[in-house]
Amino acid sequence: MFAIVFIALYISVILIGIIFVLLRREQYKAELGFLFVVIIYFIGEILYFITFNLSTEKIFDLSFSKFIFTISLICRISSTTLWSSSHSSELNKTNKVRFIPLILYLFLFGLISSLILDPSSFKIMISGVNYVYNFNSLPLLVFLFLFYTVSIVILWITQIKGFKNFSDKDLAQFNNYYIILFSTTTLLYIFYLISMNEILRILHLTFYLIGFLIIIYIIIKKPSLFLVYTNRIYDFIIFHKSGILLYSYNFQTGKEVEEKSLKGSILIGISHIMANLSNIENQLTYIKMKDKAIVFNFDKQLGFAVLLVAKHKNSILEKSINTFMNDFSQAHKEKLSKLNGLIDISGFEDAKEYINRHFKHYILA
Numbered sequence: 001m002f003a004i005v006f007i008a009l010y011i012s013v014i015l016i017g018i019i020f021v022l023l024r025r026e027q028y029k030a031e032l033g034f035l036f037v038v039i040i041y042f043i044g045e046i047l048y049f050i051t052f053n054l055s056t057e058k059i060f061d062l063s064f065s066k067f068i069f070t071i072s073l074i075c076r077i078s079s080t081t082l083w084s085s086s087h088s089s090e091l092n093k094t095n096k097v098r099f100i101p102l103i104l105y106l107f108l109f110g111l112i113s114s115l116i117l118d119p120s121s122f123k124i125m126i127s128g129v130n131y132v133y134n135f136n137s138l139p140l141l142v143f144l145f146l147f148y149t150v151s152i153v154i155l156w157i158t159q160i161k162g163f164k165n166f167s168d169k170d171l172a173q174f175n176n177y178y179i180i181l182f183s184t185t186t187l188l189y190i191f192y193l194i195s196m197n198e199i200l201r202i203l204h205l206t207f208y209l210i211g212f213l214i215i216i217y218i219i220i221k222k223p224s225l226f227l228v229y230t231n232r233i234y235d236f237i238i239f240h241k242s243g244i245l246l247y248s249y250n251f252q253t254g255k256e257v258e259e260k261s262l263k264g265s266i267l268i269g270i271s272h273i274m275a276n277l278s279n280i281e282n283q284l285t286y287i288k289m290k291d292k293a294i295v296f297n298f299d300k301q302l303g304f305a306v307l308l309v310a311k312h313k314n315s316i317l318e319k320s321i322n323t324f325m326n327d328f329s330q331a332h333k334e335k336l337s338k339l340n341g342l343i344d345i346s347g348f349e350d351a352k353e354y355i356n357r358h359f360k361h362y363i364l365a
Contacts, residue, residue, distance in 0.1 A: 091162025
């Protein structure tokens with residue numbers, strides 16, 4: 001009975017989340033790689049929750065219940081591996097050790113999978129109205145406990161050390177809350193597997209649902225999860241081919257910037273563009289620096305360029321720059337085509353409107 005109730009609540013939460021996302025789909029942009037990871041993660045979690053619930057209730061026969069319990073074990077390990085390793089990779093983009101957690105998880109996953117698929121590793125029995133599973137393989141329980149303990153430790157170390165790398169501090173705080181719940185549900189889960197205590201199972205499922213509600217809330221409340229997770233824009237500059245600054249905006253202060261206040265790295269980028277403007281064939285290019293990327297786009301026909309200093313370059317930024325260029329060119333086509341001699345830059349102050357439109361998720365509240 002509990003299984004049906006939990007599954008019904010779970011599906012209701014998923015449907016609410018899907019409806020909200022569909023209604024506000026224009027706010028959600030993501031790189032295909034990140035979106036793929038998110039979709040696979042949710043598929044794994046959904047399969048785990050449903051199969052785990054069904055495998056512990058006397059709905060199916062013994063052999064099929066044991067089979068779906070095996071599926072639930074594999075799905076839970078897979079989704080934990082995916083989320084924890086992605087979390088580590090995102091918060092340590094420039095760190096060479098960011099893939100070590102994934103390698104460790106895959107090693108443990110291989111050991112656990114080989115033991116789980118052994119039919120003699122655990123057996124199913126009837127206990128009252130439920131099925132329970134006794135693990136005959138001590139190594140399997142040890143590796144399961146080790147896997148989930150390692151995942152909790154790595155998540156907390158990564159979150160604490162990488163907290164400063166979050167572009168959105170509210171999103172960082174939400175991650176803290178979710179990791180607390182993940183740690184709680186995971187410990188309840190592993191202790192349930194060891195003891196097969198019904199109270200621990202219900203507590204695990206209850207906290208799991210709360211954690212899933214937080215994920216849905218984050219997705220609805222913070223569309224930037226799919227866009228700016230750890231990326232950050234520092235400066236946005238528009239300048240004429242003559243070298244005259246048309247407009248400059250600093251995302252960290254939320255203010256326009258005068259030419260004399262521009263930093264050396266930006267001036268290097270501008271100089272590079274001006275020196276190679278006539279030789280560059282592709283419209284969009286960038287300069288990779290130690291901890292930043294200078295991304296720029298230019299319009300040879302109208303003789304202006306956009307330079308953006310960000311933490312790192314990705315396809316989302318490239319698309320935003322392109323759409324900004326299109327709107328800005330259309331709005332100022334006549335004015336830009338007639339610029340010569342003494343240039344009046346006051347007519348380009350509406351650039352802030354286009355920045356708000358195309359880069360709103362990067363603007364600090």
